[in-house]
Amino acid sequence: MRVFVTGATGFVGSAIVQELLGAGHQVLGLARSEAAAQALVAAGAEVHRGTLDDLDSLQRGVAATEGVIHTAFVHDFSAYAAAGETDRRAIEAMGAALMGTERPFLVTAGLAGFALNRLATEEDNPAPLPRMSETTALHLAAQGVRVSVVRLPPSVHDAGDRGFVPTLIDVARQTGVAAYVGEGNNRWPAVHRLDAARLFRLALEQGAIGARYHGVADEGIPMRDIAAVIGRQLQLPVVSKSVEEAPAHFNWMAQFVGLDAPASSARTQQQLNWHPSHPSLLEDLAGGSYFTQQETGEAANTPS
Template identity: 50%
Template sequence: MRVFVTGASGFIGTAVVRELLSAGHEVVGLARTDASASAVEADGARALRGDLDDLPSLRRGAEAADGVVHLANKHDWTNPAESNRAERTAVQAFLEVLEGSGRPFVLAAGLALPGLGRASTEHDRSDAHGPDAPRGGAENLALAHAERGVRVVSARFAPTVHGEGDHGFVALLAEHSRRTGAVPVPGEGANRWPAVHRSDAAVLVRLALEGAPAGSVVHAAAEEGVPVREIAAALAQRLHLPVSSVAPEQLARDLPFVGAFLSADVPASSALTRELLGWRPVGPTLLEDVAAGHYDR
C-alpha cells in the first residue's frame, strides 16, 4: 500500500513511518522544512514538501496514495483557535479527495474525555462538533464520511505517548518542575492519565490502516490510567525535587493549557481495540520510561 503520512518527521510520525516501511508499505511523508524532508528520506520514505496550510499539497499527497494517515497538528498552545482551524481545513481537504474511493483515512484524535466517571471506551463519542470545537471537531467530521465511501478510522491517542525524545505533556511538566524547583501535582493527584509507548502506538496505526472497518474508533492506550501522583513522584525522584500539591486552578495558571489537562481524570480502556485488531502493547510503561531518564533534560 502507498501511504501518505502527515506529521511524518514528528515523535509519533517517525515511529509510524518506520513501522509501515517494515511491514512492506511504501510511504510518502509530508515535510514542512528541508530538515524534516531529510529525516523522512533517511528512514527510507519519500518526502512531499508542504504543511497543513498548503491544501494543494495535501490533496496531491492523498490523490496519489492508497491510504492516508493524518498525524500532524499545529499544537499551538498559545493560539488553540488557529490549531483547530488548520486541523479542520486539512481534514476537509483529505475527505474531499477520498470520498467514494473506499480508501482508508486514519485520523489522529485525542483520548481525553473528562467527566464520564469511568474509563472511556471506543463506543463513547466526542462532543466536539463544528469548527470552533477542540481540534475543529475533525473526528466527528471525518467519522460522518464513513457512509460516504471513506474507510475512516479515528485513532485516539493517550494524552501521554511516551518514549525517548518525547516532548509532550510529561516533558513540559518536567521542564516546569526544573524551572520552579518542585514537581506540581493537582490536589492529591488521584486523577488518572492513560499512556502508551510510541512503538505500540505505531503498531496500532498500522493495524488500523490495514484492517479496521469504516467508522471505527480505536484507543491507543496501553495503560488505562496512571495516577498523576505516581507520575509526579517518579519525576521527583529522577529530578531530585520535592512534590508540591497545588490547587488545580493554580496549576492551570502556572502551566497554561497543560496544567488544565494535568488536573483531568481521563482513564480510557482499549479492550475493544485489542479485540478488534489483535493489538498487544509490549513497550515500556510510562513510569519505566521516566525511570529510564527520558525526561531528565
C-alpha cells in the same frame, strides 16, 4: 500499499513511517521544510512537499497513494481554535479526494478530557473540543469514505518526547517542586509511541469504516505517581497544589494536570489483535532518559 503520511517526521509520525516500512509498505511523507525532507529520505520514505494549509498539495498526496494516515497537528495552545480549524479543513480536503474509493484513511484524535471521571471506551462519542478531527472524520464516514479514527492519550511516550510529561518536568525544574493537583488521584492514560505506531499500521490494514480505536496501554496512571517519579529523579520535594493554585504553578498545563481521564483499549486490542508490549510511562520515566533531554518549553511537536 503506498501510504501518504502527514506529520511524517513528528514524534508519532516518524515511528509510524518506520513501522510501515518494516511491514513492507511504501511511504510518501508530507514535508514542510528541507530538514524534514532530508529526514524522510534518510528513513527510506519518499517526499511530498507541502503544509497542512496547502489543500491542493494534500489532495495531490492522497491521489498518489493507496492509503492515508493523518497525524499532523499544529500544537499551538495560544491559538488552539485556529489550529483546530486548519486541521478540519485538511481532513475535509483529503476526505474529498478519497470520496468514492475504497482507500483507507486514518485520522488522529485525542483522549485528553474525553470522558471525565470514568473509563472512556471506543463507543464514547467525541468530546466537544476545538480539535474537531474525529467529528470531521465521522462526517466523512457517513458519506462513504473509508475513514477510521485512532484516539491517542495525553502521554505518548518514548525518548525524544516533547509533549505533556516533559513540560511537567520543566515546570518542576523551574519551580523546585514536583506537583500534582489536590490529592493527585486523577488518572492519565498513556502509550509508548512504538506501540501506537503498530496500532496505526493494523488500523490501516484492517480498520472498519467509522471505527474508533484507542491507542492506550496504561489505562490510568494517578498524577501523584507521575509527580513522585519526577520528584525522585530530580531530587525535589513532591507537593500538592490546590485547584486555585494550579494556574499560577502550571501555567497553560493547569487545564490538563487535573484531568481525570482514564481510558480502555480492550475493544481495540480484541478487534485488531493489538497488544502493547513496550515499557509503561512510569517505567520510561524511571529509566531516566526523560531527565537527560534538553528542556523543551514546548507542548508537542508541530507538524513537519
